[in-house]
Amino acid sequence: MKFGVVNYPGSNAADCYYIFDRVLGHPVSMIMSEERGLDGLDCVVLPGGFSYGDYLRAGALAGIAPVTEQLAEYAEQGGLVLGIGNGFQVLLEAGLLPGAVRRNKNLLFRCHDVFLRVDNNALPFTGNYSKGEIISFPIAHGQGNYYIDEQGLAQLEQKSQIVFRYCTAEGQVIPAANPNGSVGNIAGVCSEQGNVFGLMPHPERCTEEILGNTAGLRLFLSILDWWGIRQQEGVVAHG
Amino acid sequence: MAEQKPVWMEMGLNADEYKKVIEILGRKPNYLETALFGVLWSEHCSYKNSRPLLKKFPTEGKYVLQGPGENAGVVDIGDGQALVFKVESHNHPSAIEPYEGAATGVGGVARDIFTMGARPIASLNSLRFGTLDDPHVRHLLSGVVAGIAGYGNRLGTPTVGGEIFFHSSYQENPLVNAMCVGLVDHDRIVRGQAAGPGNLVLTAGAKTGKDGIQGCTFASEELSEETEAPDIQRGDPLLENLLIEACLELMENGYVVGIQDMGAAGFTSSSAEMAGRAGTGMEIDVSLVPQREEGMTPYDVMLSESQERMLLVIEPQHEKTAKEVFDKYNVEMAVVGRVTADGIYRVREGEEIVAEIPVQALTESPVQHPEQREPEYYQRLRAWTPDELPVPENCDDILERLLASPNIASKEWVYNQYDHMAMLNTVVSPGADAAVLRIKGTGKGIALTIDGNSRYCYLDPRRGGAIAVAEAARNLSCVGAEPLALTDGLNFGNPEKPEIFWQFHQVVEGMSEACRKMEIPVISGNVSLNNESKGEPINPTPVVGMAGILPDIEKYITSTFKVPGDEIILLGKFSPQLGASEYLAIVHGMEQGAVPDLNLDDENKVQLCCRKLIRDGKIKTAHDCAEGGLAIAVAECCISGKMGATLQLPFTGREDTLLFGEVQSCILVACAPREVDGVLQTAKEMGVVSTVLGRTGGLHILIKDQNEGILINKHIEEMEKVWRGSIADHF
Numbered sequence A: 001m002k003f004g005v006v007n008y009p010g011s012n013a014a015d016c017y018y019i020f021d022r023v024l025g026h027p028v029s030m031i032m033s034e035e036r037g038l039d040g041l042d043c044v045v046l047p048g049g050f051s052y053g054d055y056l057r058a059g060a061l062a063g064i065a066p067v068t069e070q071l072a073e074y075a076e077q078g079g080l081v082l083g084i085g086n087g088f089q090v091l092l093e094a095g096l097l098p099g100a101v102r103r104n105k106n107l108l109f110r111c112h113d114v115f116l117r118v119d120n121n122a123l124p125f126t127g128n129y130s131k132g133e134i135i136s137f138p139i140a141h142g143q144g145n146y147y148i149d150e151q152g153l154a155q156l157e158q159k160s161q162i163v164f165r166y167c168t169a170e171g172q173v174i175p176a177a178n179p180n181g182s183v184g185n186i187a188g189v190c191s192e193q194g195n196v197f198g199l200m201p202h203p204e205r206c207t208e209e210i211l212g213n214t215a216g217l218r219l220f221l222s223i224l225d226w227w228g229i230r231q232q233e234g235v236v237a238h239g
Numbered sequence B: 001m002a003e004q005k006p007v008w009m010e011m012g013l014n015a016d017e018y019k020k021v022i023e024i025l026g027r028k029p030n031y032l033e034t035a036l037f038g039v040l041w042s043e044h045c046s047y048k049n050s051r052p053l054l055k056k057f058p059t060e061g062k063y064v065l066q067g068p069g070e071n072a073g074v075v076d077i078g079d080g081q082a083l084v085f086k087v088e089s090h091n092h093p094s095a096i097e098p099y100e101g102a103a104t105g106v107g108g109v110a111r112d113i114f115t116m117g118a119r120p121i122a123s124l125n126s127l128r129f130g131t132l133d134d135p136h137v138r139h140l141l142s143g144v145v146a147g148i149a150g151y152g153n154r155l156g157t158p159t160v161g162g163e164i165f166f167h168s169s170y171q172e173n174p175l176v177n178a179m180c181v182g183l184v185d186h187d188r189i190v191r192g193q194a195a196g197p198g199n200l201v202l203t204a205g206a207k208t209g210k211d212g213i214q215g216c217t218f219a220s221e222e223l224s225e226e227t228e229a230p231d232i233q234r235g236d237p238l239l240e241n242l243l244i245e246a247c248l249e250l251m252e253n254g255y256v257v258g259i260q261d262m263g264a265a266g267f268t269s270s271s272a273e274m275a276g277r278a279g280t281g282m283e284i285d286v287s288l289v290p291q292r293e294e295g296m297t298p299y300d301v302m303l304s305e306s307q308e309r310m311l312l313v314i315e316p317q318h319e320k321t322a323k324e325v326f327d328k329y330n331v332e333m334a335v336v337g338r339v340t341a342d343g344i345y346r347v348r349e350g351e352e353i354v355a356e357i358p359v360q361a362l363t364e365s366p367v368q369h370p371e372q373r374e375p376e377y378y379q380r381l382r383a384w385t386p387d388e389l390p391v392p393e394n395c396d397d398i399l400e401r402l403l404a405s406p407n408i409a410s411k412e413w414v415y416n417q418y419d420h421m422a423m424l425n426t427v428v429s430p431g432a433d434a435a436v437l438r439i440k441g442t443g444k445g446i447a448l449t450i451d452g453n454s455r456y457c458y459l460d461p462r463r464g465g466a467i468a469v470a471e472a473a474r475n476l477s478c479v480g481a482e483p484l485a486l487t488d489g490l491n492f493g494n495p496e497k498p499e500i501f502w503q504f505h506q507v508v509e510g511m512s513e514a515c516r517k518m519e520i521p522v523i524s525g526n527v528s529l530n531n532e533s534k535g536e537p538i539n540p541t542p543v544v545g546m547a548g549i550l551p552d553i554e555k556y557i558t559s560t561f562k563v564p565g566d567e568i569i570l571l572g573k574f575s576p577q578l579g580a581s582e583y584l585a586i587v588h589g590m591e592q593g594a595v596p597d598l599n600l601d602d603e604n605k606v607q608l609c610c611r612k613l614i615r616d617g618k619i620k621t622a623h624d625c626a627e628g629g630l631a632i633a634v635a636e637c638c639i640s641g642k643m644g645a646t647l648q649l650p651f652t653g654r655e656d657t658l659l660f661g662e663v664q665s666c667i668l669v670a671c672a673p674r675e676v677d678g679v680l681q682t683a684k685e686m687g688v689v690s691t692v693l694g695r696t697g698g699l700h701i702l703i704k705d706q707n708e709g710i711l712i713n714k715h716i717e718e719m720e721k722v723w724r725g726s727i728a729d730h731f
Helices: A013-023 A066-076 A086-093 A150-158 A217-232 B015-025 B031-040 B091-096 B098-114 B135-155 B215-219 B237-252 B266-278 B298-303 B316-328 B359-363 B376-382 B395-404 B454-459 B461-479 B498-518 B582-588 B600-615 B629-641 B655-660 B673-685 B716-728
Strands: A003-007 A028-032 A043-046 A080-084 A100-102 A110-118 A134-141 A145-147 A162-167 A186-190 A196-199 B064-066 B073-078 B081-089 B119-129 B159-166 B175-185 B200-205 B258-261 B281-285 B309-314 B333-340 B344-349 B352-358 B426-428 B435-438 B445-451 B482-491 B522-528 B541-550 B567-571 B621-624 B645-648 B667-671 B690-696 B700-704 B710-715
Touching: A003 A013, A003 A066, A013 A028, A013 A217, A043 A066, A043 A086, A066 A080, A080 A086, A086 A100, A086 A196, A110 A186, A145 A186, A162 A196, B015 B031, B015 B352, B015 B359, B031 B266, B031 B298, B031 B344, B031 B352, B031 B359, B073 B482, B073 B522, B073 B541, B081 B098, B081 B482, B081 B541, B091 B098, B091 B135, B091 B175, B098 B119, B098 B135, B098 B175, B098 B237, B098 B258, B119 B135, B119 B237, B119 B435, B119 B445, B119 B541, B135 B159, B135 B175, B135 B237, B159 B435, B159 B445, B175 B445, B175 B482, B175 B522, B175 B541, B200 B237, B200 B281, B200 B316, B237 B309, B237 B316, B258 B266, B266 B281, B266 B298, B266 B309, B266 B333, B266 B344, B266 B359, B298 B344, B298 B352, B309 B316, B316 B333, B344 B359, B352 B359, B376 B454, B395 B582, B395 B629, B395 B655, B395 B710, B395 B716, B445 B461, B454 B461, B454 B498, B454 B541, B461 B482, B461 B498, B461 B541, B461 B600, B461 B621, B461 B667, B482 B498, B498 B541, B498 B600, B567 B600, B567 B673, B582 B655, B600 B621, B600 B667, B600 B673, B621 B629, B629 B645, B629 B655, B629 B667, B629 B700, B629 B716, B655 B710, B667 B673, B673 B690, B700 B716, B710 B716
Parallel strands: A003 A028, A003 A043, A043 A080, A080 A196, B081 B522, B119 B159, B281 B344, B482 B522, B645 B700
Antiparallel strands: A100 A145, A110 A134, A110 A162, A162 A186, A186 A196, B064 B073, B073 B081, B081 B175, B119 B175, B200 B309, B200 B333, B258 B309, B281 B333, B344 B352, B426 B435, B435 B445, B445 B541, B482 B541, B567 B667, B567 B690, B621 B667, B645 B690, B700 B710
């Protein structure tokens, strides 16, 4: 399975690259943002960071970069796309996922661990979690306050597009467990088809024992497992 | 109307210095030349007041690859790798414009690191503010923290540690000291030298604008109502990000002869210093410098402090390659001059020569030897004893008040705004005694800390200086790391006041003594003087940034209590005293008395013992017994571990002294019951006093005296609420 990590200027692309290259030992390439370099990839990751400095709205410039334009076609054809943190913001800006993010409710950047409830474990990205399971990932963002109107929210819920929600250690989805003011405590959403997934928390920051938490590793293993099963079933890969 | 000052005085030179300039040149300097001397001979650039003192620091040691004098110091960490680090102050800009002042401080020190060929891997900061009841202080704090976050987070370098202290002496003059740490292979270290006459001088990065002109002259003055702040520079962390990648790519491929950040005094200092180090001359044509605005004079170009600009020296045949690499990252580059052999610093504007000065004259300023005098307060305040002080009735309340003191309370409102996890190396996050990072691809780790106690330094600068070094090292030892070297941030008031210079001198003596005894050399640093407002100086504030090595990254520990039933042991001789304590300041409103004794032999032993116990896997918890005394140290272990503890103190003395008195060279540790004998035995063999105090467990912190009398009995959740909320509740 071949991964690509998109490197917008200002992205922390090296971190995601490291996960595939060193932690998982899988082929991965760095895709420059000014190029249309997605051909032949099985999964594209938009990493965290501050694309183009994010001096404008987070993800706004990256949302119209050449690689992002190609990404829309790639996703349309069913390619797997994972957006983490800033990568999620880019997906929202590019219209590949519904909704938008605003500044965190307390207007401050926040970097700490949060608890998440897995609401949808039927995605290529979440198969290794159980539905309703409580996991812990770190967050690190200033604009993670997810917004969608009521109609949109109803649709997300109806189509199981809400993947992770912020919750307490015991799994309660309540305002006190919401780090940024997101509607419905939403931490991550997917596309209707389930092949595009974006989340504010950082699974790539919790994949190794030495860093104290491996909950995020299972997200990446989910992708590999899903891919492996598809291969066995003889499904033709994208690209 | 005030009389017009002569130009040289406007430029910050004194009469003697101006005379000296005329002597050197054999003529009167023109306007630009006067300005060049003014900035390069300012304290900020030349350390003219502090140089003789700084010579006292030991700067050599078995791990040192590069000591002071370069852009940053370098220390060996084995496997052909080295750490590059430095602390730098941005106090005055942060007082005027807290966000940009702090942000550009972070950016500036990161440039000092990558110019050595190193990739920045961690940032730390040491902050000082006035008291939080003042809305202006809250404005400064939130602005500074947002600035550090805004720049550091965008840079993608994790901010892994720091410290903050609040005191009224910083009310209008906050301190912002930023430290950056980089990683480099030995054979990739690059230096800031303009070697090789005929080589090209180029600029890369931002265009030169009119911002920050004369910033270092400004930084070398006291703040007052009349202070005319220059345009404060604004940072562009995205550009810095790209500059790092482009410069590192050029350096890794060996295309860079020398490189330096254009920091204080911009073009002027970077180019003159690079030529000075190499013993060469340099010729710059200001008309070739990319300029942000129209109508800039040679003076504007030479003194601009626009951010994110680098000066590089390369061999002529590599110009095309350099251009290609900078183009790739969308970074502007221009050839602006060349290295010469004549030792002359020559500035042109096209054909016209606008300044011509011997390089050495610029970089070797006359040294000042300010007068020094022991301040009147020194003997008076240290003579204080607690005899008259009432013994408190309710120590639970006092514990709560101390936990709520912003100096002791959780700093998470601050450090949660910093991305402390980027780059995937952070093993121990902020809030611990020291941050721990793994070094990818090896089995080793490093520990980093920054520390200083300015109350101690006010009351006893010499001992306070020594304690700053000892405490920073103790922080590292508490996670299991061996200290390698330190960088110092020396912040004081106006050195022309004899009492201030005395404080400075005493602090340096104390620090040097500790460095020597502990074999921890100084490899880089920064001096910031004239930290005063309305004529009132800050407390003398040396801060020590220190790096240590963990040969086996798996063998680190933290300060949290881990499981119930662990035995709590105090390593070190427990001789607490109330003088200079946080308790005395918070509860009794007094800042006086003798600063805790420091015996450096004992200090070395206790740290060595702690590190050995960690390496042998005998202890699970270690925490420095510092501000707030033993009770606070225990409370912090309890809160972070969400676990209670029961202790009985086998000591005699006043209750408040035992609980809240402060002491040096003591480390609180915890271990499994089966390890107790081994721990005590090891301590004994290493000449360290050790005392079993109690056990972990339950949901209360319960501290009894030796007669079973209860001194403290408090639920940990209650403590946690106070401790966690104290700073956040101000915002």
